[in-house]
Amino acid sequence: MSQNEFSEGDLRNTGMALKHDREWDYELDRIVEAVHDRDAKKVGLQFPEGLKRRGPKVTDDLRELLPEDVTVMMSGQPCYGACDLDTYMMRRTDVFVHFGHSPMKESEKIIYVPLFSNVEVLPIIEESLEEIEGEEVGLVTTAQHMNRFEEMREFLEERGYEVHTRKGDDRLTHEGQVLGCNYASADIDADNVLYVGGGKFHPLGLAMEHPEKNVVIADPVNNVVTVADTEKFMKQRYGAVHRAMDAEKWGVIFCTKIGQGRWDQAEEIVDNNENAYLITMDEVTPDRLRNFDMDAFVNTGCPRITxxxxxxxxxxxxxxxxxxxxxxNKPLDALEFDTFHGTW
Amino acid sequence: MSQNEFSEGDLRNTGMALKHDREWDYELDRIVEAVHDRDAKKVGLQFPEGLKRRGPKVTDDLRELLPEDVTVMMSGQPCYGACDLDTYMMRRTDVFVHFGHSPMKESEKIIYVPLFSNVEVLPIIEESLEEIEGEEVGLVTTAQHMNRFEEMREFLEERGYEVHTRKGDDRLTHEGQVLGCNYASADIDADNVLYVGGGKFHPLGLAMEHPEKNVVIADPVNNVVTVADTEKFMKQRYGAVHRAMDAEKWGVIFCTKIGQGRWDQAEEIVDNNENAYLITMDEVTPDRLRNFDMDAFVNTGCPRITxxxxxxxxxxxxxxxxxxxxxxNKPLDALEFDTFHGTW
Structure with missing residues (x-):
């Protein structure tokens, strides 16, 4: 397929075109088996925001397969990652299923069901090659394209690239996987990193974490190749830091989500600044913070909220x-992207 | 004080005027004592929305009184009542203080600190008398005016009224107290109920729950007397019911807040309607429900959200x-206000 067949905005055979008819594999058999094994009466399902619409259909399918006395429920809590498990639901159901994210930490309490995109990735990778400088390239992607990772690697190797990949740290399940808060898999010995995936959320984080690298984005969902540019983001960060320099009263946020807690960091700040106040919460939103009379906030939870x-x-x-x-305490040029390591 | 001295919008000596300079009694001694008794290292404070601004000052005052190694933290979770305890914070602190609401259920884990308004209530009650029909009147108020309840009763009795009061049910701490979801204290043998308190939130619920009664509102905060009129509210309710009559897919909300769970009701609906889907969540907001593909929702949590x-x-x-x-399953004229009984 020549690169001319695709241009930005042409959504044929891309994720956007397939959005409404693609069939995910929800691994219902695995869920049904767990219900029988545990003689479960309550089954809890948690979907990421973009897949919540599918919840009722998955519930229907499960009800067909399960005994009548089993109650199936869906989590209505926001969910943005495997860091963001509905622990209330987890504790109160016999079988708890988390869809769409790879495990941050394995647990017998949780059935993780990955949901893989069926979008073709090779055409847009082909197109992205002209942005790669030299012969060495790191390769990363997100959980939903992980099933194509070896295909991507082989494609690049066939075209003569030396492909660098790395598993990253404990927070990551797969080799080459990135999270919005963790780019340890891109900590490789190559000046280029090819990110394959939809949108700019992940590659912008990656480029901020690795400012010395050329981060090429092959986006098979929107069918576009770009190079990550962090300038606008970095200006915002410097702007925020400058505005906060006059702050007297600091709100220090400790996030109570299972995979977003950095207690030691939060406590250390409060212990060393008598004008710092510890605030605990799960969802960190403008509405919730407006009620507190603070001059600035420091968020020890999800860095992407910040x-x-x-x-x-x-x-x-x-x-x-x-x-x-x-x-x-530190000079301005110490500014770097806040990444999140460890699990919980 | 004659009634001419106050008119709507005149905020002298009312809650609005006193808002910025009134001193609450946060009962810090009681908190400090609990910290010492339990050799506590972590103290958690939960304030209702309107008082969160005071949190940092209360934290400062407590830090002055407590040993250096004690960490004081504030809950950033929304809080709208004693039904709405921050259970995450409660489980993870040695001393957990809930300000501004009277206990829904006593527990050794919780220190409840009531915060009483210092607004004068008698002048506006005097003014409200002309709206009371006859000589018998029920008397109700909210937690923050509870400290004046006997004063209110005596005032009415001195003017010749037979004052009816009642404790209500388990969900209510005090005689004459109402909650936004519970008006059992107004279930008295009088055609008039005098509600003393700020705003229309409580008396509108009261009037919907007791549509046969003349509900007079003596609002000392906004300095105004009105009679509750539920017409607009009731039209909205009938409108919502009518619009939902064509619904096929129902989202059934089970609220996970400690004092807002009605599991049996939620489960019964889902068990008897194959097009009903159980959704569990703490904050019930438009954003969270928009992600689900439903035609209508039924909320078994807080009736005031509904x-x-x-x-x-x-x-x-x-x-x-x-x-x-x-x-x-029921005729249209069965429509009544949804009240919440029991605790948890």
Missing amino acids: TDDGPQFHKPMLTPGEYEIAVG | TDDGPQFHKPMLTPGEYEIAVG
Whole structure:
């Protein structure tokens, strides 16, 4: 397939075109088996935001397969990753299924069902090659394209590239996998990193974490190749840090989501700043923080809330590293992307 | 004080005028004592929305009084009542303090600190007398005016009224107390009920729950006397029921907040309607429900989310009783206000 057949906005055979008719494999057999094995009476299902619409159909299919006395329920909590398990539901159901994210930590309490995109990835990778400088390239992708990872690697190797991949750290399940908060898999010995996946959320984080690398985005969902440009993001970060330099009262957010808690960091800040106040919460939203009379916030939870949603908050919202700069403990050029390691 | 001295909008000596300078009694001694008794290292504070601004100052005052190694934290979770305890914080702190609501259920885990308004209530009660028909009147108020309840009663009795009061049920701490979801204290043998308190949130619920009574509102905060009129509310309720009559797919919400769970009701609906799907969540918001592909919702959690926020949801949102009407199990004239009994 020549690269001329695709251009930005042409959605034939891309994720957008397939969105409505693609069939995911929800691995219902595995769920049914667990229900029988455990003689379960309550089954809880948790979907990421974009897949919640599918919940009722999956529930229907499960009800067909399960005994009448089994209650199936869906989590209505927001869900943005495997860091974001509905622990209330997990504790109160006999079988708890988390769809669409790869395990951050295995547990007998949780059935993780990955949901893989069926979008073709090779055409857009072909197109992306002209943005790769030299012969060595790191390769990363997200959970939903993981099933194509070896195919991607072989494709690149056949075209003569030396492909660098890495598993990253404990927070990541698969070799080559990235999360919005963790790019350890891109910590490889190559100046280029090819990111294959939809949207700019992940590659922008990747480029901020690895500013020295050429981050090429092959986006098979929107059918477009770009090179990550963090300039706008970095300006926002420096802007937030500068605005926070005059802050007296700091709200220090400890996030109570199972995979987003960095207690030691939060406690250390509060212990060392008598004008810092510890605030605990699960969803970190502008509405919730508006009620507190603070001059600035430092968020020890999800770094993407800080960097991506930051401008929506009424006061500057910094990462822990940015906080150190704002209060004068570190120089301005110490600014770097806040990544999240470990599990829980 | 003659009634001419106050008119609507005149905020002298009312709650609005006192808002910024009034001093609450946060009962810090009681909290400090609990910390010492339990050799506590972590103290959690939960404030209702309107008092979260005071959190940092209360934290400062506590830090002055407590040993250095004690960490004080504030809950950033929304909080709308004693039904709405931050159970995450409760489980993970040695001393957990809930401010501003009277106990729904006593527990050694929880220190409840009531916060009483210092607004004068008698002048506006005096003014309200002309709306009371006859010599018998029920008297109700909210937690923050409870400290004046006997004063209110005596005032009415001195003016010749027979004052009817009642404790209500287990969900209520005090005689004469109402909650947004429970008006059992107004279940008295009088055609008039005098509600003393700020705003229309409580008396509108009261009037919907007791449509046969003349509900007089003496609002000392906004300095105004009115008679509760539920017409607009009731039209909205009938409208929502009518719009839901064509619904095929129903989302049945089970609220996971400690004092808002009605599991049996939720399960019964789902068991008897194959097009009903159980959704569990803590905060019930339009954003969270928009992701589910449903035609209508029935909310077994807080009835005030249903009645007061209902119009903000993208699909009709009904109480369990309204659901029974919409699906044809009950006649339209069975519509009544959804109250919440019991604790947890």
